[in-house]
Amino acid sequence: MSLSTPSRSRPVKSEPWPASLTEPEALGFGRHVAPFVVMAEHEEHSGWSTPVVLPRAAVQLDVASGALQYGLSVFEGLKAYRDANDELHLFRPREHILRLQRSAERLSLPAISEALLMKMLCRAVDVHRDWVPPYRRGSLYLRPTLYACEESLGLRRAAKHALSIVATPCSSPDTSTPKRLWAERTLARAAVGGLGAAKTAANYAASLYGAQQARLRGCDDALWLDAAEHCYLGEAGTMNVFVALPDRVLTPPLDGTILAGITRVSIMQLLAEFDVRCEQTAISLDDLQRWQQSGGLREIFGVGTAAGVAPVSEIAWENARVLPAGGDLAARLSQRLADLQDGAAEDRYGWRTAVRNARRDQGLPV
Numbered sequence: 001m002s003l004s005t006p007s008r009s010r011p012v013k014s015e016p017w018p019a020s021l022t023e024p025e026a027l028g029f030g031r032h033v034a035p036f037v038v039m040a041e042h043e044e045h046s047g048w049s050t051p052v053v054l055p056r057a058a059v060q061l062d063v064a065s066g067a068l069q070y071g072l073s074v075f076e077g078l079k080a081y082r083d084a085n086d087e088l089h090l091f092r093p094r095e096h097i098l099r100l101q102r103s104a105e106r107l108s109l110p111a112i113s114e115a116l117l118m119k120m121l122c123r124a125v126d127v128h129r130d131w132v133p134p135y136r137r138g139s140l141y142l143r144p145t146l147y148a149c150e151e152s153l154g155l156r157r158a159a160k161h162a163l164s165i166v167a168t169p170c171s172s173p174d175t176s177t178p179k180r181l182w183a184e185r186t187l188a189r190a191a192v193g194g195l196g197a198a199k200t201a202a203n204y205a206a207s208l209y210g211a212q213q214a215r216l217r218g219c220d221d222a223l224w225l226d227a228a229e230h231c232y233l234g235e236a237g238t239m240n241v242f243v244a245l246p247d248r249v250l251t252p253p254l255d256g257t258i259l260a261g262i263t264r265v266s267i268m269q270l271l272a273e274f275d276v277r278c279e280q281t282a283i284s285l286d287d288l289q290r291w292q293q294s295g296g297l298r299e300i301f302g303v304g305t306a307a308g309v310a311p312v313s314e315i316a317w318e319n320a321r322v323l324p325a326g327g328d329l330a331a332r333l334s335q336r337l338a339d340l341q342d343g344a345a346e347d348r349y350g351w352r353t354a355v356r357n358a359r360r361d362q363g364l365p366v
């Protein structure tokens, strides 16, 4: 497929919200992929093309592409929210773009500018305006993916890449049911020097089997540990983790094996706002047991764009488990984060980026 199709000068009308999707609370996550893709292509000699909006079915990927054969792809996951005035905003898009740029560099994929990516993200929201759930009832999740699409076998930097953004409307995260995590002591997701800090397919391929094993043991997900000693906490499948003690909150450091979560850094900011000390430090399973025995293990929670702030009721491993005593910190953080995301609270940190309505700006019927 060629992207030489000129970009439409008149912004397309947003695809209407399908009648079958009337209950945002029943959307779940990722089940309903929106109809359009915003896409640009990159060739070594000419750089990035002008982005275009295409029907999703028109986007093809050859089986002999580096993305499929060697996992040469990186992605992001971020959300757009509708505020009380029906205006749309992206949450912390700049941080997601910077992370995509870092992931791309680690995988030898071409650089893409912040300005181009921001423009494409806003366009992906604008063409799906009606797909953004109502205020406080969910969000539109965006999945930009940068991948090698040259039709040729052989492991080398490809001559052709693409950046495609798909969107999916999703419910607000369900934070009412606490998660049970299985600390995986045999398999490893990522090692120091590897790909763990990049948001790339390989990490998710590495973690699915462990997540399934966790489910067979009655847990919701695997909790990944360090690859050398299998005793220090890393992260869960799609969440960074925090441990709340009576006098401070701890989270594993960014040692290159875990994703530098945008929610993680947002939560650290909110902990400062709440006047709660937060330390990035190694946390072992022995530490968790010790704190439990002394009565100091208050709360454990996972955080991520899709998961929100998810309380963890148990971490289990062979012949052992810890059950945090409980507290209200995760719930308070969850509420504050949601208020900042959907515009219920003043945007005091500049985390929200408005998505302009291109048709309205040009005086066209919306």
Ligand SMILES: Cc1ncc(COP(=O)(O)O)c(C=O)c1O
Pocket: 077, 235, 236, 237, 238, 239, 240, 258, 259, 260, 261, 262, 263, 264, 303, 304, 305, 306
């Ligand atoms: C492996 C992993 N860790 C952590 C996170 C949380 O990152 P963020 O808060 O940027 O969504 C995610 C979410 O995508 C993830 O996939």
